[in-house]
Amino acid sequence: MNRFVAALALTVGLVNAQPPEARITNGAIQAVLYLPDADRGYYRGTRFDWSGVIARLEYKHHSYFGVWFPKYEPTLHDAITGPVEEFRSDDGALGFGEAKPGELFVKIGVGILQKPDNKPYQFTRPYKIVSTGVWVVRPHPESVEFEQDLRDVNGYGYEYSKRVRLADHKPELILEHTLKNTGKRMIETEVYNHDFYVIDGQPTGPAFSIQFPFRVKPEDSLGNAAEVRGDEITYTRPLGEGGHDTVAGYLTGYGKSAKDDDIRVENSRVGAGVEESINRPISKLYLWSIRTTVCPEVYIALKIAPGESARWQTKYRFYTFRPEEEQGRP
Secondary structure (H helix, E strand, O other), X not given: OOEEEEOOXXXXXXXXXXXOEEEEXXXXXXXXXXXXXXXXXXXXXOOOXXXXXXXXXXXXXXXXXXXXXXXXXXXXXXXXXXXXXXXXXXXXXXXXXXXXXXXXXXXXXXXXXXXXXXXXXXXXXXXXXXXXOEEEEEEXXXXXXXXEEEEEEOOEEEEEEEEEEEOOOOOEEEEEEEEEEOOOOOEEEEEEEOOOEOOOOOOOOOOEEEEOOOXXXXXXOOOOXXXXXXXXXXXXXXXXXXXXXXXXXXXXXXXXXXXXXXXXXXXXXXXXXXXXXXXOOOOEEEEEEEOOEEEEXXXXXXXXXXXXXXXXXXXXXXXXXXXXXXXXXX
């Protein structure tokens, strides 16, 4: 049976049927996080890691994350607010490809799932959750610690911890991860953060830009709504409503150094931006954006032998600048 243990040092939303949440602040940033819960959690889908889901984050009267999707159901694969992470193996999830219908596989950050048939893995498809392992959640005034312990499933097992904290006296949000392989088989996976930036609710269009520390090159055309300018991607027109008008595709141009894993998203109309950096090299880079959100998705690769651990850190730096209108630009 699933067990969720929460050491609640803060006021957590545990009344009525509201999803449990925790509030953190360092004075400059105020943020609300949804907490994992198999019965009342805001997100109970089988795609994204259940820990570290940020409902809202504000800095200097600007908001950076929020609802971007038109339909909400707790088990819907993308009914979630960013930044959120997904672990994805070559065959979709650990052990999925070799599992027969009715057998089990592992999705890190979610738990033990059941394979229903012989169809290929689809991240949009809901899978039956057999167990979420054991979650431990420890909220603090400026951080929340998450731990998930999943015991041996067909040779796979892990201890996963994530600490979401606000830096002292800095406008920074830091995600600190540790994944320990407690099973008998090698863990080979990639993990990316979908981000789901929603800056002040601004629609995706010419006011948005995405900046890279290298000359970015799309593998295929991004369409007529975006333009590549050296190390920057800009939007040439507003994206349409309904979620069908997209700018999406794989990007290249990065090297093997972690210094390339540093990307900025800015909105010149409101004068707000965010810089995301990860202390590991990029293994894959994908851009996905619709009218309501801009998402540069950075993948990193993990290969963890039994008994070994992998550690990585993702940092978000929030900043402001003079809006376009105040600079006298058209």
